[in-house]
Amino acid sequence: RIAYVNGQYVAHSEAAVHVEDRGFQFADGVYEVCEVRQGQIIDLTRHLTRLDRSLSELKIASSMSRTALTLVVREVLRRNRVKNGIFYMQVTRGAARRDHFFPAADTPPTLVITAKSTDPSLMAKKYASGISVITVPENRWDRVDIKTVGLLPNVLAKQQARDAGAQDAIFVDRNGIVMEGASSNVWIVAADGTLVTRPAEHGILRGVTRTTLLDVTEILNFKVEEREFQMDELLAAREVFFTSATGSCVPIVAVDGKPIANGHPGTVSSSIRNAFFDVAEKTPI
Ligand code: PLP
Numbered sequence: 627r628i629a630y631v632n633g634q635y636v637a638h639s640e641a642a643v644h645v646e647d648r649g650f651q652f653a654d655g656v657y658e659v660c661e662v663r664q665g666q667i668i669d670l671t672r673h674l675t676r677l678d679r680s681l682s683e684l685k686i687a688s689s690m691s692r693t694a695l696t697l698v699v700r701e702v703l704r705r706n707r708v709k710n711g712i713f714y715m716q717v718t719r720g721a722a723r724r725d726h727f728f729p730a731a732d733t734p735p736t737l738v739i740t741a742k743s744t745d746p747s748l749m750a751k752k753y754a755s756g757i758s759v760i761t762v763p764e765n766r767w768d769r770v771d772i773k774t775v776g777l778l779p780n781v782l783a784k785q786q787a788r789d790a791g792a793q794d795a796i797f798v799d800r801n802g803i804v805m806e807g808a809s810s811n812v813w814i815v816a817a818d819g820t821l822v823t824r825p826a827e828h829g830i831l832r833g834v835t836r837t838t839l840l841d842v843t844e845i846l847n848f849k850v851e852e853r854e855f856q857m858d859e860l861l862a863a864r865e866v867f868f869t870s871a872t873g874s875c876v877p878i879v880a881v882d883g884k885p886i887a888n889g890h891p892g893t894v895s896s897s898i899r900n901a902f903f904d905v906a907e908k909t910p911i
Contacts, residue, residue, distance in 0.1 A: 628705040630698055630739040635705060643736055644721035652726070653776035655718030655736070656680035660699075661871045662741075665709050666908035668871065670696065672834040677715065680773045685728070686719050689735040696909075698739060703911045706741045712872055713741040716775060749873065753899065756879030756891040757793040757868075761857065762786060764797040764805050770831055780808040794868070796881070799829075802856045806830040810870035813839075814855060814863035815894045821850045822859075835869040835902075842898050842905045865892035875899040 627638035648654035658677045661668040674692055681688050690698070699713060718736040722729030762783045767776075783795035787808075796812055797805040804812055804824065811833040813823045821843055826832035843850045860866055866878040866886045875898055877891035 627740075627742065628702065630702050630737070632734070632737060635701070638740065641738070641740070643718075643738065646724060647718055647721045647736055648729070649716065649718030649736060649775055651724050653774060653778075654684070654686075655716055655775045656684065656686070656773050657714065657716040657775050658773065659712055659714050659871050661874070662703060662708050662711050662713065662911070663746075663903060665911050667699070667703075667713075667911065668903075668906045668908065669834050669838055670699075670909045671907055672837060673871070676773060676832070676834060677717070681717060683769070683772045684719075684774070686717060686735055689717060689737045700911050702739045702741045706743070708741045708743050708911075710746050711741060711743040713739060715739050718775070744872075752873065752876055753891065753896070756877035758791075758880035758883075759794045759796055759807070759878050760787045760790050760792045760882055761798045762795045762808075764799040766797065768828070770806075771826070771828060773831055783808040792880075794878075798857055802858070803854050804857060804860055806833075807868050807870070810868035810873065810876070811836040812860075813867050813869060813895075814860050815865035815892060816851075816855075816859065817862055817864065819849065819864070821848050821894065822855050823850075823852060824854050825852045833869055833871075835871055835874060838906050839869055839875065839898060839902065842901050845905060846897065846901060848894070848898075861886070863887070865894050867892075867895040874902050 628635050629638045629641035631641050658673045660673045716738045720733040720735050722733050766779045787795040795808045799805055806812055813821060816822050861884060864887050868876045875895050877895045879886055879889050
């Protein structure tokens with residue numbers, strides 16, 4: 627495998643950043659994960675737009691133009707022969723002697739891009755069986771709208787889920803309001819058949835997959851409401867599912883050990899997932 631690190635293509639096993647990198651020292655960096663399917667990058671424009679927003683919210687300079695970044699991404703995918711898989715981009719505020727204050731303005735940001743192939747049949751199994759999740763108290767900072775590499779609450783939540791025999795976790799605030807998954811957004815099909823997902827103005831990451839799924843639901847003429855919902859509404863829902871770039875639309879069949887509806891994946895999430903690839907933006911490698 628080949629990785630891109632600050633202007634160079636290097637063997638993945640040797641790829642490294644400096645010990646004083648601010649990503650390592652302070653989680654002072656942002657990232658994006660994009661899906662590649664059938665040789666096409668999914669929703670590249672929306673991911674790059676969100677990357678720009680994350681960088682600007684943290685006042686990190688972008689290290690290259692969008693066109694240049696796209697060329698590098700394509701090169702990393704080609705060198706790794708990825709047809710189905712993901713790529714990961716991370717930008718940090720660069721390497722500088724450890725000090726909380728921003729480093730000198732001429733400190734170059736660190737840019738790392740990696741890619742790997744994934745096995746589509748493993749995802750297909752997840753879609754067929756659905757996953758079980760646990761809920762955990764929301765304990766994150768209030769700028770989770772920025773896609774930073776500071777993911778400790780998410781790491782702990784996912785591990786807690788695994789230790790409990792589940793696959794993933796949902797953050798729920800102190801008032802019982804459902805926030806989002808540890809690496810995904812949450813949707814429900816409410817008792818009356820309406821699709822519901824919480825607003826993304828604050829408190830969650832505005833998922834690219836979420837945005838594209840809103841386009842899909844419009845095309846399929848589903849009734850959708852962007853509003854907050856509580857845990858009791860989720861537990862009474864006909865369907866619950868996660869959306870994220872790595873999984874598109876994953877059915878959730880049990881929450882905290884309680885089955886959702888009949889405990890099997892529903893038809894709404896599968897029809898949305900089937901339409902997703904056609905609606906999403908596709909950029910050839
Ligand atoms: N919410 C969180 C906390 C995430 O980490 C992610 C993706 O990693 C998402 C939501 C889904 O975002 P996207 O659809 O852009 O992958």
